[in-house]
Amino acid sequence: MTNTENNAPHQKDNQPHGPQYARTPVPDDCNEAGLEPLSGMPVTGKDGQQYIWSRVADIAERQLVEQERAAALELLSINKAKLKAIFESSPEPIIISDDTGNITMANRQVTRLLGYAIDELIGKPIEMLMPLRYRPAHVALRQGFEIGTGARTMAFNREVKACHQDGHEIDVEISLSSIDDQSGRLIVSSMHDLTERKNTERVIRESEYRFHQLMENMSEGYTVIDPEMRYAYQNKTAAAHSRSEPGQLIGKKIVEVHPQGENSELLLLLQRVMASQVAEIVETSFTYQNGSVAWFELHVAPVPEGVSVLSVETTQRRQTELELEQKRSFVTYLSRLAILGELSGAIAHELNQPLMSILMNAESAKVLLARKNHSASEVDEILTEIVEEDVRASGIIQRLRTLFAQQEVINHEVDINELVTDVGKILKNELVNRGIRLQLQLDATIPTLNIDRIQIEQVLINLIMNACDAMETNGAPVEYTVICTTSTEQHGVKVSVTDSGAGIAPELLTKIFDSFYTTKKQGMGLGLSICRTIITAHAGALWAENNAGAGSSFHFTLPLRVQP
Amino acid sequence: MTIPGRVFLVDDQPALRKAMARLLTLENFVVVTFASAQEFVDSGNLSAMGCLILDLSMPDMSGMELYQMLLDKKCSLPVIFLTGHGSIETGVKAMKLGAADFLTKPVQKEELLSAIRSAFEKNRLSREAGLKRDEFNQRLASLTPRERDVLHQIITGRLNKQIAADLGTVEQTVKIHRARVMMKMKVHSLAELVKTVEEFKSA
Numbered sequence: 082m083t084n085t086e087n088n089a090p091h092q093k094d095n096q097p098h099g100p101q102y103a104r105t106p107v108p109d110d111c112n113e114a115g116l117e118p119l120s121g122m123p124v125t126g127k128d129g130q131q132y133i134w135s136r137v138a139d140i141a142e143r144q145l146v147e148q149e150r151a152a153a154l155e156l157l158s159i160n161k162a163k164l165k166a167i168f169e170s171s172p173e174p175i176i177i178s179d180d181t182g183n184i185t186m187a188n189r190q191v192t193r194l195l196g197y198a199i200d201e202l203i204g205k206p207i208e209m210l211m212p213l214r215y216r217p218a219h220v221a222l223r224q225g226f227e228i229g230t231g232a233r234t235m236a237f238n239r240e241v242k243a244c245h246q247d248g249h250e251i252d253v254e255i256s257l258s259s260i261d262d263q264s265g266r267l268i269v270s271s272m273h274d275l276t277e278r279k280n281t282e283r284v285i286r287e288s289e290y291r292f293h294q295l296m297e298n299m300s301e302g303y304t305v306i307d308p309e310m311r312y313a314y315q316n317k318t319a320a321a322h323s324r325s326e327p328g329q330l331i332g333k334k335i336v337e338v339h340p341q342g343e344n345s346e347l348l349l350l351l352q353r354v355m356a357s358q359v360a361e362i363v364e365t366s367f368t369y370q371n372g373s374v375a376w377f378e379l380h381v382a383p384v385p386e387g388v389s390v391l392s393v394e395t396t397q398r399r400q401t402e403l404e405l406e407q408k409r410s411f412v413t414y415l416s417r418l419a420i421l422g423e424l425s426g427a428i429a430h431e432l433n434q435p436l437m438s439i440l441m442n443a444e445s446a447k448v449l450l451a452r453k454n455h456s457a458s459e460v461d462e463i464l465t466e467i468v469e470e471d472v473r474a475s476g477i478i479q480r481l482r483t484l485f486a487q488q489e490v491i492n493h494e495v496d497i498n499e500l501v502t503d504v505g506k507i508l509k510n511e512l513v514n515r516g517i518r519l520q521l522q523l524d525a526t527i528p529t530l531n532i533d534r535i536q537i538e539q540v541l542i543n544l545i546m547n548a549c550d551a552m553e554t555n556g557a558p559v560e561y562t563v564i565c566t567t568s569t570e571q572h573g574v575k576v577s578v579t580d581s582g583a584g585i586a587p588e589l590l591t592k593i594f595d596s597f598y599t600t601k602k603q604g605m606g607l608g609l610s611i612c613r614t615i616i617t618a619h620a621g622a623l624w625a626e627n628n629a630g631a632g633s634s635f636h637f638t639l640p641l642r643v644q645p
Numbered sequence: 646m647t648i649p650g651r652v653f654l655v656d657d658q659p660a661l662r663k664a665m666a667r668l669l670t671l672e673n674f675v676v677v678t679f680a681s682a683q684e685f686v687d688s689g690n691l692s693a694m695g696c697l698i699l700d701l702s703m704p705d706m707s708g709m710e711l712y713q714m715l716l717d718k719k720c721s722l723p724v725i726f727l728t729g730h731g732s733i734e735t736g737v738k739a740m741k742l743g744a745a746d747f748l749t750k751p752v753q754k755e756e757l758l759s760a761i762r763s764a765f766e767k768n769r770l771s772r773e774a775g776l777k778r779d780e781f782n783q784r785l786a787s788l789t790p791r792e793r794d795v796l797h798q799i800i801t802g803r804l805n806k807q808i809a810a811d812l813g814t815v816e817q818t819v820k821i822h823r824a825r826v827m828m829k830m831k832v833h834s835l836a837e838l839v840k841t842v843e844e845f846k847s848a
Contacts, residue, residue, distance in 0.1 A: 430729030441664035
């Protein structure tokens with residue numbers, strides 16, 4: 082506050098306090114006596130001595146005043162130093178300008194914030210620290226303050242732009258206060274650098290924007306349900322999933338919206354998650370009012386506002402899966418037909434046995450009845466045998482019909498040993514014709530399995546037929562025997578088909594399961610591929626290995642429980 | 646009144662064995678059944694009178710294998726094959742090997758009976774032929790070496806004097822040999838002798 086320093090001498094203090102005369106010569110330091118010589122003339126005293134007649138002023142009072150003043154000045158200087166120290170040590174940049182808008186003081190922080198050296202600022206208009214576009218308006222504003230109208234609004238915190246020496250703009254919060262002294266009004270501008278806060282705000286804003294963009298544009302639906310089961314938030318996709326416009330459902334209760342009403346699966350699920358606070362994932366279907374059905378995977382999780390539902394539409398995926406499953410089961414079916422084609426001779430043979438017995442018995446009965454003294458008991462015995470053979474024939478047809486007709490996968494409790502034995506029956510004549518013996522080694526302790534009987538039969542038929550083929554292509558087999566064993570595994574059952582044929586080249590042990598790979602002259606190369614598909618669908622495994630001796634073994638496992 | 650000869654039935658199907666045996670018995674045949682080819686072989690009826698009804702596909706020894714064995718042993722028992730599902734291939738093979746018949750299950754009664762009857766007839770004829778051959782062989786065996794030489798000469802149509810020249814004897818001696826041959830072979834004319842020898846030449 083340089084303009085508060087006033088070193089101008091006090092002229093009136095120089096006025097003497099009336100004439101006083103001293104008889105003693107004026108000492109050199111007459112000030113100490115509180116006197117001040119004003120004027121003098123030499124005179125000769127009565128003693129003949131030469132004296133100076135002097136007019137002096139009594140300045141004692143004046144000296145006292147001056148002492149007080151010095152003390153005050155010292156105090157002031159101390160205070161000024163203190164203020165200066167505060168001014169300088171303030172963490173915030175402070176600029177003081179005079180009533181004409183010129184900068185009179187600036188602290189180091191100003192340099193740090195705005196780049197200018199303090200010397201470059203002193204005496205310059207405050208507007209130099211503002212971006213050009215704000216300068217004219219500021220001048221007017223400042224002048225408003227100067228005429229006093231802005232006095233009350235001076236001490237505000239206001240966000241403004243400051244301009245760095247290098248030209249870049251800086252966000253600052255500025256607070257103004259005024260000091261009046263004898264030389265006029267001084268404006269103290271204290272600034273607070275907002276760059277960091279602004280940056281943080283910007284980062285938060287951008288993050289929020291991104292989050293919003295993500296929410297609105299993501300392909301998953303996101304819905305928040307409040308504890309009263311009202312829609313609190315829904316993104317665009319979720320609205321589409323609800324077949325509604327974005328925002329249309331907000332505030333509405335689920336029961337009002339959902340066609341299934343109060344006992345809907347969805348509502349129960351939401352209430353359950355709300356109560357348990359444990360997230361759940363479900364796949365469920367929704368039937369809309371127009372009757373269309375869509376499938377969704379719902380991730381329901383507890384959130385502070387209630388529960389959140391992340392919804393993924395799986396209709397397409399399910400359809401693809403369904404189509405794939407249909408194709409798979411159709412190919413499986415075709416392969417079954419192919420097996421039946423191969424087996425048709427053996428099947429015909431099997432069926433012709435009881436037909437022949439029935440025919441023979443019927444003819445016998447006719448012969449008997451033509452006789453006068455036929456015995457009724459003999460005819461009865463014949464008829465009983467006809468019935469028995471008929472039952473046997475229909476049993477064969479029944480087995481074939483299931484193998485032929487069924488396309489859908491239906492899991493039942495199946496005794497695997499019974500299944501193996503039945504396959505043995507189906508293949509009996511085929512094996513006999515080929516001169517091959519089927520030896521069964523069955524583990525009687527095996528529990529029942531939940532499997533699709535027909536498909537597993539198909540796998541086993543395939544493996545046994547392959548084993549037979551393997552032994553036929555072999556030049557000189559030791560023994561024409563296929564061994565089929567069942568055994569209990571840790572988590573299920575293992576079925577093995579072992580032959581004493583040529584074995585499989587090691588590099589083909591995995592390749593033989595590829596589709597359309599075959600070593601047979603008349604083969605599609607689908608059998609093993611389909612077998613593996615079937616076993617995999619049952620959550621089991623199918624693999625091949627060469628025996629220590631001759632031939633190879635095929636094993637498949639089936640778990641005790643197969644999830645539907 | 647049972648028919649002479651027996652029907653041997655080999656089939657692994659018990660119900661079928663029983664039904665067939667019943668019908669054939671009612672039709673006055675004597676039927677003996679076997680569950681496997683081996684069982685029949687062990688029974689020692691390989692050269693019995695009658696016929697064999699053989700199922701083609703049986704475990705262990707198949708019908709075709711048994712038949713091959715009968716052929717190897719030169720058994721005269723006619724074989725009727727019976728199959729649940731006959732392929733042309735096996736049928737042709739069986740007939741070429743000389744099977745009496747090849748029937749597909751279920752076979753009609755008349756077809757079966759006629760097949761058995763012809764097989765019986767075939768067996769009877771072959772048995773008769775066998776008896777005649779035995780007789781012929783016996784007669785042939787009764788000839789002296791010189792008579793046998795004369796026999797060979799006369800059936801090729803040579804004259805007595807030619808034969809005498811060949812054998813280094815006189816015509817009269819040949820005449821005596823010739824008369825003895827005719828007597829021992831129990832024929833009344835040269836034509837009959839030639840026919841008989843031709844019939845059994847292969848033996």
